[in-house]
Amino acid sequence: MRRRAFLEQVGAGLGGVALAQLMAGETHHAAKAKRVIQIFLSGAASQCDTFDYKPKLIEKAGQTWDPGEKVQLFQSNPGVVMPSPWKWKRYGQSGKWVSELFREVGECADEIAFVHSMQSKSNVHGPATFMQNTGFILPGFPSAGAWVSYALGSLNENLPTFVVMPDPRGMPPNGPANWGGGFLPAAHQGTQVRVGQAQPIVDLERPRGGYVTEASDGEGLALLKQMNRRHLEERPGDTRLEARIASYEMAARLQLSAPEVLGIGQESEATRKLYGIDQPETEELGRRLLTGRRMLERGVRFVQIWSGADNGFPRRNWDSHENLMKDHGMLARELDRPLAGLIQDLKGRGMLEDTIVYWTTEFGRMPCSQGSLGRDHNPFGFTSWFAGGGFRGGVSYGATDEWSYKAVEQPVYCYDVHATLLDLLGIDHTRLSYRNNGIDRRLTDVHGQVIRELIR
Amino acid sequence: MRGLLIFLPALGLAQDASYEKLVEPVLEARCVVCHPSGSGAGDVSLGRYEEVMEAGIVTPGKPEQSLLLRLVEGAAARMPKSGAKLKAEEVAGIRKWIEAGAKREGKGESGERVWWSLRPLRPGAQRTIDGYLEQRLREKGLRYRAEAPRRVLIRRLSFDLHGLPPEPEEIAAFDKDGAPGAYERLVDRMLASPRYGERWARHWLDVVHYGDSHGYDKDKPRVNAWPYRDAVIRALNEDLPYRDFVRQQLAGDVLYPNDARAFEMTGFLAAGPWDFVGHQELKEATADKKLTRSLDRDDMVANAMGTFVSLTVHCARCHDHKFDPIPQEDYYRVQAVFAGLDRVDRPYDEDAGVFARRRELLEQKRRVQLRIRADEDEVEFASSPELTELDNRIQDASLLLAHLGTPKNAAEEAEKKRLEDRRVADRAARQKLIEGMTPRERFERIAAGRAELKRLDEELGRLPKPKLVYSGASYFTRMGNLRPALEPREVAVLGRGNVGAPGKVVSAGAPRLVGGLAHEFGSPEEGARRAGLAEWIVSDGNVLAWRSIVNRVWHYHFGQGIVDSPSDFGRMGGMPTHPKLLDWLAVWFRDEAKGSLKQLHRLMVTSRAYRQGSETEAAAEKVDAENRLLWRMNRAKLDAESVHDAALWLSGKLDLRMGGPGVRRFWFKDDHSPVYDYARFSPDAEQARRRAIYRFIVRSVPDPFYERLDCPDPSIQTPKRLTTLTTIQALAMWNNPFMVRMAEWFAERVGGDVGAAVRLAYGREMRGEERAPLEEYARKHGMANLCRLILNSNEFLFLD
DSSP: OHHHHHHHHHOOOSSOOHHHHHHTTOOSSOOSOSEEEEEEETTTOOSTTTTOOOHHHHHTTTSBOOOSSOOOOSSSOOOBBOOOSSOEEEETTTTEEEEGGGHHHHTTGGGEEEEEEEOOSOSSHHHHHHHHHHSOSSSSOOOHHHHHHHHHOOSOTTSOSEEEEOOTTOOOTTGGGGGOOTTSOGGGSOEEOOTTSSSSSTTOSOOOSSSOOHHHHHHHHHHHHHHHHHHHHTSTTOHHHHHHHHHHHHHHHHHHHHHHHHOGGGSOHHHHHHTTTTSHHHHHHHHHHHHHHHHHHTTOSEEEEEEOOOSOSSOOSSOOSSOHHHHHHHHHHHHHHHHHHHHHHHHHTTOGGGEEEEEEESOEEOSBOBTTTBOOEESSOEEEEEESTTBOSSEEEOEEOTTSOSEEESOBOHHHHHHHHHHHTTOOTTTOEEEETTEEEETTTTOOOOOGGGBO | OOOOOOOOOOTTTOSSOOIIIIIHHHHHHHTTTTSOTTSOGGGOOOSSHHHHHHTTOOOTTOGGGOHHHHHHSSTTOOOSSSSSOOOHHHHHHHHHHHHTTSOOSOOSSOOOOOOGGGSOOOOOSOOSHHHHHHHHHHHTTOOOOOBOOHHHHHHHHHHHHHSSOOOHHHHHHHHHOOSTTHHHHHHHHHHHSHHHHHHHHHHHHHHTTOOSBOOSSSOOBOTTOHHHHHHHHHHHHTTOOHHHHHHHHHHHHHHSTTOHHHHHHGGGGGOSOOOHIIIIISOTTOHHHHHHHHHHHHHHHHHHHHHHHOOOGGGGSSSSOSSSSOOHHHHHHHHHHTTTOEEEEEEEOSSHHHHHHHHHHHHHHHHHHHHHHHHHHHHHTOOOHHHHHHHHHHHHHHHHHHHHOSOOSHHHHHHHHHHHHHHHHHHHHHHHHHHHHSOHHHHHHHHHHHHHHHHHHHHHHHSOOOEEEEEEESOOOOBTTBOOOSSOOOOEEEGGGOTTSEEEEOOOBOOTTSTTSOOBOOOSSHHHHHHHHHHHHHSTTOHHHHHHHHHHHHHHHHSSOSSSOTTOOSTTSOOOSSHHHHHHHHHIIIIISTTOHHHHHHHHHTSHHHHBOOOOOHHHHHHOTTOTTOSSOOOEEOOHHHHHHHHHHHHTOOBOOOOSSOBOOSEEEOSSSOEEESTTOOTTSGGGGBOGGGBOOOSSSOOHHHHHTTOOOTTSOOSSOOOOOOHHHHHHHHHOHHHHHHHHHHHHHHTTOHHHHHHHHHSSOOOHHHHHHHHHHHHHHOHHHHHHHHHHSHHHHEEO
16 A cells, blocks of 8 residues: 555545556455445444344343343443333344334345444443544544545545535534544545535535636636646646646536535435435435435445434434433434435445445443433443445344343454455455554554454 | 565574574564663673673573573563563574574674664764765765755745745845845744744644644533643744753643743643543543543653654553564553643643742642542442432433423423422432441541631632643542542553553653663652653653654754654654764754754754755656655645645735634534534634634544645644645635635735735746736636635645
8 A cells, every 4th residue: 555655645636636546446355345335323322222132121121130240331320121112023034133113224134234242442432433433442543434545545536435424413422533534644534515505515616705706716727727737847747736736627526526416306206205305304314315325326435424413412312321212212213214215225226236334333222221211331232234235134143141231242343343344345454554653553453353254 | 655664583584593683683672671781680781792691691502501591481481571471483593592602693892783763872974964965965976956046945944934925025135135144144033033933833733732622522622722832832932942841841840840831831741632521421440431541641651752752652552562672561651650640721820929829739738638538439439229229310310300401391390390309309318328327537537628628729719810721730629520640540551451451560660762861760759750751851861852853853844854754763663864964963952052943943944955946857856756865855835824824924914913712713612512613604703813823723623624734633643744635625725715715805915916916925026928817817807816816826835
């Protein structure tokens, strides 16, 4: 990657210009997947109310919870055993147990590989959210999307390589630092796209209402190019000067291509319905997920979509300390239909073959109650899942104990997940590195095992 | 990118049995840390072959009689004392070498096998910058480019020293000054300007990862961070000798008692990010709390060591450093230096008398608090099934009340009242239970202590209102679960960095890899430890520290350091292109300039190397494409702050007031999780006209304009910024409301005078062939649009 890094310093566009572009798509081995769409459930979505079915919680409902050791919780003392307030049902040929909170996703269970033995190194939202994004519980590291952008470059130089769509209600813990490029060149950080807003990408549009007009813009860019060309002629051999000229041309192309990709009005009624855009509760996430699919279709490598905003009241994320039924209920209703729609849509278009759909949250929730109606943090066991892009469908990997408390079978940290994602994208995670302040940094730090059992 | 210049010991591969191949690399990697040449532990030095042989631990030809082998062999090996045992093949190598007669290849006296950055400073003979550089160029058949024209020089120098374009009057004066020494006089004028400190403080703040908010979740504004930023600016402008610059940042409160300026400089200790939730919300004694504190100290260690001695000591958190002679224990010894600190606002006073009194009273409070801490903890952490039950009910009520928010109807109103009443009753019951469980004397001791604290608080309250700086302190008033350490916390070596696996408890000290320096300062006094570390850094013999600072300054002037990894002088870092030059600069700066940074700047920017042209040449490109030998000056791109400040300067509206709280270029809402919104900020706002150094830097939500212009993430130490040229950067330059407005004001300032716009932005006269197209465009679309083009042009953005 050294030559590539050099070229990117001297000139790179959204996906790199000129020579850097030639190397985009170079991989360590044959790739099964070309792109990723990640749904990040911010605030810590419960595993034992969604995909990690434990009859013991129903059996022992309301009894004192005794997992056989002292339990150290984030805020509270352990309450009683609390079964999920939602009913469970088996779905698909795989017979996967899914709670009715995600009944629509449940219908897609045969496409999904579940990992029930996820663990986090922190029980605090900030560090744990960093960990799932960057592999470190400290700030300042590049997120997985940035690494993928750095490794693979863009499939479409007119669009960003790594796009992020935060929850319109607010930023998740750590804010945009979650999708930052860390020490990688700035081109690889996530580009925020705010669907449905006047300026979906910051500074994309020509300023309105002032002295700038369409003609002044167009003729201005032509004259600017002329000025820069003459400047360059007197300073031959400086590739940065050329790269900067090219960056204005690419900016103009992005201005043209962005409205097209964001124009979900061009989608059929049936597709919009599939994503729940016809229903008030699901409309907003439906729009973001559908926009995500349009971006993937047009060459964006990594799309990250957030469900859940900051920690505050009224609750607008999955951090259901107080009232699980109300808050998980609301957020799941927003997400279930659009997310199932995404999987069905990708499959219908033949895109699921080489597109990874990836469900993440920063940690899980406790099988006991907090107060009377909530659940506290659980870093010891939670669920992530994957569909498409070379992942097997209808399988479950790893397991928590009988309570859905601790990962006991095949425990997994994000390192293994990241290693597996990179592997499917054709990248050996041990060879994707960038030297910063004396350390060859990797997404997987010094860890990571590809989980072969999950791969087709 | 740099090559991998690592000398990996080729163990087990060597066919012969020489000292150099089999033994020296092992000793160097694992033993000389504690047994350096001339001053090894237990009077055993292993730095040189002769020393190894004189130590009496090797009997040539007789491995079984050689103590060295017995010490390192087998599972119960006694050496090395820290870290892993030697590998089997390493031990086998030593055995083979002894069997073969314990010889070495080299003739004559052996050299010390020490990494370049740890060797003594050896300046060589040239003793001018150009002397060293030109010698290397001559060897390669290269030479300097001709001196750059004056208008190029002044623009280069102005952005380099001030981060701003040169004033037209300054350009004219420089042009007219035909007397010898005109350039030197220009340099002196520029170094005397306060704009210098503002410019170079930004470099320093990059290195120390300064920010105005904490980072992580619930990223709170750090409203008293700025006095540190201002103190750095002032220190640079006043040319504070580098020794004092270092001492004040690490221990200004200890070494310069009652000096407000030195106290502000301790903001360094707390410059990096901080996990509010982990520190203030997590309960004491939980694993996550321990982890939070350990990582907080880790940030302090990385900042102090990376900044001042260019070492990546923090790589030894989980295991011995893989590349440099830093055992894990050494890392934790540096952690112990900071073990008494938490990041908080600290009060201080301009009046030395008041300040002294305040410190005295705070010290008394600390002692009282220390006296009653055990009793208070007994009460706070008392537990029984009944208490747990009540705690759960109280928390349940609190959760439900928070979730309920403001009642929207009568039913919710009633629910709120019910929960509140229940909580009041439960709290009363809890208090009663505690009283029942606690001996009366304990309450009495606590009450007596608290009465004393109250009296001291009253006295503190009678002092004038103090100023505050965000720094590190071992005593402060508790905030939630953020409790003062009162005295240094115990630091133990953590197996694999795991807080659940504490090992040997360590005392405070410096890494032992620099020979000949006192590296133990395990005082029980918190401040003495920091003072000890500061003195270790600034001692004459700390070769790392002196090399580090001169290389940093070189890096910013020339665009590339003599060592291109300014915060890593270890084996994973770069090698110096001109080691003797680096050493001479270090010695000169330490001894001749007495640590005057201004003299160092002057030395560098008056060199012919700095003053040469930046144009390339095909033949020289073939020999040294990266220009590591400086056969031309490097063409620099303006950084984000310079773009911002220069645009404001061109607009004629730059506000040069110095100092004060950070300028908020965003809309802010304080909340459970604060909101920072850059889209809701107008460039017309009065405060938008201050220099970029004064902007309020949010860690979690970076300003998109600055971020796109390669402003680094303030949560990581950035000794050198990347320069990228991206599409989104072009969009920021072209469409960002700030840039669009600056172009408009720039146009107002120059009226219709296209020539004036060119002169101001580029520092040169308009050329004949430029006139027609520029004027025609201005006529057609207005001057503001033309000024927008100029602000987006490469000539504005690059410095020849």
